Amino acid sequence: MIFKNIKFIYALLLVGVFACDPMQDVYDDLDKGSTGGVTSDVAFTMTEDDFELALPIAENGSDSSSMNSFYNFTDEQARKYIPYILSEKFPQLAKGSSANVTYAQYQGSSSTANTYSRASVYTLDAEDYESAGESVGMAGFFSPSYPASAYVPAILLAEVQDPTEDQVYGVSYKYSVTDPEFDYENAGDQTVYVEGFTEDISAYTVKEVSGDLAVWTYVIYSDGSAQGSGYSGGAQENEEWLVSPEIDLSGLTEAKLHMSHVTRFLDGNAVSDFLNVKISTDYTGDIATATWETVSFPDWVDGGSSNTAVEVEAMIDAYAGSKVTLAFAYKSSSTIAPRWQLAEIKVTTPGSVGVIAEDPTNMTDYYSYSGGAWSKDNGAYYLTAADYDAMGAPGQYDNFSSSVPADPYIITYLKTNYPFAQEEDELVVVYKYYSSSAGATQTRSNLYTVVGGSWTAYSAVIDATLLFAFDGTAWVPDNTIKITFGAPDYTWISENFKDKNPGGSSNMGTYGNFSCFEWSDDQIFDAITSRLDVIYSSIEEGQKYQVTYSIYCGASSEPSLAVIYQGGAWEKL
Incomplete structure (x- = not known):
């Protein structure tokens, strides 16, 4: 009895040790694989050490930098190098294994934001203000009663030669928050x-x-x-x-x-x-x-x-x-x-007419060309000197820098100035940034979106996940989505296949699975793909699914059905 108790306690200790690591079953299988390999599904998030595993096969300096400086991949780099990392990391896995890999993906700057920061900027001159009428011409700036948007489209139409459809232009102008009053006392010679x-x-x-x-x-x-x-x-x-x-x-x-x-x-x-x-x-x-x-x-x-x-x-x-x-x-x-x-x-x-108004400030708005006309584009906002001043530290030089990063300040600015923004509202903010490496102040921008009720900056690096499959020789990218049917899925099939398969639907409603005595292979394929159409309302061409389902054929088992959506229809793999 004493020895039996000791063995029982030892067994409990072993269970406790391995229960602490959720990957332990995988590691156990991998150990078994050393004597012939094992088929298993693994999932992990890449660390800096994982990125460096692929350094020996880096094809250029850009790839090397991605691995040992930035620790991220583009989608193309991920598909090229992660298979090598998997072969180094999991050499014991056999054919049919899969790996769900989460990594830092570099997706570059926002193309929407780039549209504005890279747009040409036209600065209004005295003749442009004069073309807007006597009051604007004498004042030399726009104001509430004379808004820029009422005059700039005509100015751009005259100044920009051969604009292209959807072209965006920045327009820099002066604006006063008060309308001008004119003092003619010194207007003569x-x-x-x-x-x-x-x-x-x-x-x-x-x-x-x-x-x-x-x-x-x-x-x-x-x-x-x-x-x-x-x-x-x-x-x-x-x-x-x-x-x-x-x-x-x-x-x-x-x-x-x-x-x-x-x-x-x-x-x-x-x-x-x-x-x-x-x-x-x-x-x-x-x-x-x-x-x-x-x-x-x-x-x-x-x-x-x-x-x-x-x-x-x-x-x-x-x-x-x-x-x-x-x-x-x-x-x-x-x-x-x-x-x-x-x-x-x-x-x-010649004398000048005295202008009485709040001192004008420099503003920049964006206009887009469509259908032969220019109109104000409200998709972007260009920060003014007053905006930088209101933010505190950026106001010292009216720009951001590596020591005064843009995103935290701009997000606070957006919270204050757009308090009623709704979910998924977005705005491009264009700003000045001093680059110490370039030794110059640059025009930059970013896209900000309301997510979960908060303004969120677009990130050039995001978490991305890729699925890979081992074909017995190499790891290959695989877009297969794996799903296991449960009670809601069987209930749906039972309710929606009463006309096509009355007996099978009735049996499934009672037992919550397929019965090979009531369902043919083609009927099972039809039922599973019909359910997928409901679960995934928008299915991309070429998407693969592996569905594990429960079936009774004298004994219960859980086989998998592999299907692909292509040419607007489902096919077995």
Whole structure:
């Protein structure tokens, strides 16, 4: 009795040890396989060590990196290398064995997200805002009463040549949360420079070219004027220039020269033969070495009187942004000595309408082309500077980086800004990312989807499962789905085959299995595949199933039926 008890206790200990490992039965079978092999089904999740098993047969650097750096496979790599891993890991398994392998699968970035981050971006300019109407043109931005979506489609239609169907374009523009109000007080011409010669002409320099007369003098007419005259007891041959100080037109884009003056005694001769206004950007004191161009006044005619000056104007936009010098070149001959009185010299630039509104911010929206028209695409959102600021750390540089990863911040942003998003709602978020390896800030994006009530980021690496079968020589990928029929399946067949097989259905309703005395092989095939049609409402072409079912033929057994769905019908394997 004592020895029997000891043996019983030892047996219990063995049961306890092996019951701790759910794979122990498999391992036991594998040990048996060392004397001839065993057919078994195994399932496991690959570890880093498993990935490294395939390193000896890596075909290129990309494959090596997948195995020993990233520990993931593409679907193609998995089908190529996992068979080798299985042969190394389970050498004892025999023909008919299967392995259900879960591994980290690299599926790449979201193609939906890439559509937006890789889209061309068009930035609106002043002409685009002007095309949207007077208010938008004067403001230089869009606002609630003048939304970008009302005007951008027409702008893109004019700017994008030969767009393709479903093409996506980003549009960068300025937007204010308040409508603009306009202050017209400074809308007229603004004076940049003025000289009225009210007391003397000392601000200007007289440069003698030829002749002995002092041509340019100060006179009191028209509240003071600079006067050029070559008359002294008669016409005298002379040339003399009156040169202005340097006039700063820096920062301007437009400029206009105004001249209030009197010209007399030209006696029908051309003005330009005797009187000219010159302009230079390189005058340093010597008129002979400077480069001069003549300013053209379209409406300059001989006229006026000493007390009534006339004003002429000339556009000098070509010199806006520079520093210039003006010269009033007077010439007389022995027969013609005109009188030229300069009452006022002035340079102006167009004023601007004052705009009162909240400071505009830079925005980017996406538009897609379809059926000959552009329309706003709401599938993506481009983060603004204000968004980065609201997130905290990303606001320092308005971008994410390896130390400030995008997904956690964006998910929190979406929870806050889209609180009523529904299950499976999705949105692409486009953002800036500083890549230290590239040394540059890049445009990136990701797809975010509501799953289980929470925003979830698309992952480039997911858990995937592949089924492999051992054909006696090698492991081959197998898409077979294995299923064992239970009570609900037999109940369904019993209810739905009453017309086709009344006796078999009745028997199945009583015993919960097939009876080979009531069901033929073809009837069993029909019943099982009909049930599969119900269990799997959407069956892909080429999908295999292995169905284990219960049958009574004088004794109960559980055979398997292998079938494949192809050509829209079921076939036995």
